[in-house]
Structure formats: structure tokens, C-alpha cells
Amino acid sequence: QGIMAGKRGLVLGVANNRSIAYGIAKACVDHGAEIALTYQGEAFKKRVEPLAAELNAHVAGHCDVTDPTTLDAVFDDIAKRWGKLDFLVHAIAFSDKDELTGRYVETTRDNFLRTMDISVFSFTTIAKRAEALMTDGGSLLTLTYYGAEKVMPHYNVMGVAKAALEASVRYLAVDLGAKKIRVNAISAGPIKTLAASGIGDFRYILKWNEYNSPLKQTVTQEEVGDSAVYFLSNLSRGVTGEVHHVDSGYHVVG
Numbered sequence: 001q002g003i004m005a006g007k008r009g010l011v012l013g014v015a016n017n018r019s020i021a022y023g024i025a026k027a028c029v030d031h032g033a034e035i036a037l038t039y040q041g042e043a044f045k046k047r048v049e050p051l052a053a054e055l056n057a058h059v060a061g062h063c064d065v066t067d068p069t070t071l072d073a074v075f076d077d078i079a080k081r082w083g084k085l086d087f088l089v090h091a092i093a094f095s096d097k098d099e100l101t102g103r104y105v106e107t108t109r110d111n112f113l114r115t116m117d118i119s120v121f122s123f124t125t126i127a128k129r130a131e132a133l134m135t136d137g138g139s140l141l142t143l144t145y146y147g148a149e150k151v152m153p154h155y156n157v158m159g160v161a162k163a164a165l166e167a168s169v170r171y172l173a174v175d176l177g178a179k180k181i182r183v184n185a186i187s188a189g190p191i192k193t194l195a196a197s198g199i200g201d202f203r204y205i206l207k208w209n210e211y212n213s214p215l216k217q218t219v220t221q222e223e224v225g226d227s228a229v230y231f232l233s234n235l236s237r238g239v240t241g242e243v244h245h246v247d248s249g250y251h252v253v254g
């Protein structure tokens, strides 16, 4: 049983077992939820399938958020299989790693648009698709970072994208609130994942957070997963439009 018993959710952004999305998926399953995962291309299929088996998760197919036909296919698959959806996790972001170092002012137009498309617009278009299936209300959760609020070294265009993503959370919360669909974000502290390895000096950022955060440690996928259960379950039924820091308290000092 558990706090998530009877809930069905789609988790987007599992690349491997270090992904934040994997930590969230596992916590949801541990608390009784049934989940579906997607993979981005054949290379990730091989990594996601064994993780799905371990979590008793349905694999809803290939999903590349820059290709709307793949999103249509995933949501059709969920509609046929479950007929409805209770929660959705968006843990997707991308930027050219050559631009996640040096000066923000050097950002190219192509990478700016691609970063915003994959890291920001994708959440909005996915929210629209989820709305159609969340007939008993629901909970949408995305992942952001403190670089949206403060200038962090090397985060550059991704910081600008995360600021837009956090604003999207507020606008979507208003649009979907009447249907009792809640929209929130977790602002996670730095965690070593595939995506994070593209950010310049990431190891230094991890150490900085460990030494300076109130809890004197970096956060784990499990800690983010446990906090996500609060947002995805009925425990947070009175909460929407929120950006919640799961960062060992770093934001109160940094």
C-alpha cells in the first residue's frame, strides 16, 4: 500500500540509474504508485528497460520532446493503457555543453532556442497533453535549479531557461488549477548525473555546496525522490505554483 497507492504516473527524463527522474520514480513505486517511463532514442532504451523491469514500470516508448509525434504516441499509449493519469514528472533539460562554460553573453541564437525548447516549452506542451488525461485532478512536477534565481558560474543560458521554467510553473498552476491539477517544481541542489557532467567545474560546485550548505552535504536522488512524493501525493493537495528547494538549505546562504 502506501501514500501513492492507486496512483498512476508518467516519469520523463530517466537516462540511467543516476538520473534524478530515477530517484523520483523509485520513491513513487516504493510508496505504492504505478509508473510509466519513456526513453530518448535507442541508446537510452537499453538503459531504461532494465530499470523499468526493476520498478515494475510500463515503458511508454521513445520520447524526444523536440518531436511532437513522439509525444502524441506516448500520450496515446497512456490513454489506451490507463485511460487517465494522476501525476507526471518532467526531468528534462538540454543545452550545448560548449556554452555551459565561459560567458553567458556568448550564447548563440541556435543554442538559446534549442535550450528553451527542450528545457522550458516541453513542460508546457506536456502539461497540455497531461491535462486531457487528468480527469480526477493531478499533480505535475518539474525540476529546476538555483541558477534561475542567482548567477551561478557556467550555468549561463540554462539559468535563463530555468527562470522561464519557474515562471511557467506559476502560469500553468493558474491555467490548470480549476481542474484541480497542481503544478510545482523542486529546485534540487547539485547532483552528479549525466546532464550535470556537461556543466563546467561541476565537481567544484558540488564541493562548494557541501562545505557551505546548512546541512553540510550535497543532496541525493533519494532525497529529491522523497520530497517529490509529497508533491505527487495528496499530502500536498493544498499546494500549487510552488518552487521548493531540496538543496540541503544552500539557498538561505548562497
Ligand code: 0WD
Pocket: 013, 014, 015, 016, 018, 019, 020, 021, 040, 044, 063, 064, 065, 066, 090, 091, 092, 093, 094, 118, 143, 144, 145, 146, 187, 188, 189, 190, 191, 192, 193, 194, 195, 196
Ligand atoms: O545537479 C543536477 N543534476 C540538477 C539537475 C540540479 C537541479 C536540477 N536539475 C534538473 C535538470 O536541469 C533536469 O531538468 O533535473 C532534471 C534532470 O536532470 P538530471 O537527472 O541531472 O540529468 P540526466 O540523468 O542526464 O537526465 C536528463 C535527461 C536526458 O539525459 P541526457 O543525458 O541525454 O541529457 O533529459 C532527457 C534525457 O533523457 N532529455 C530529453 N528527453 C526527451 N527529449 C531530451 C529531449 N529532446 N533532451 C534531454
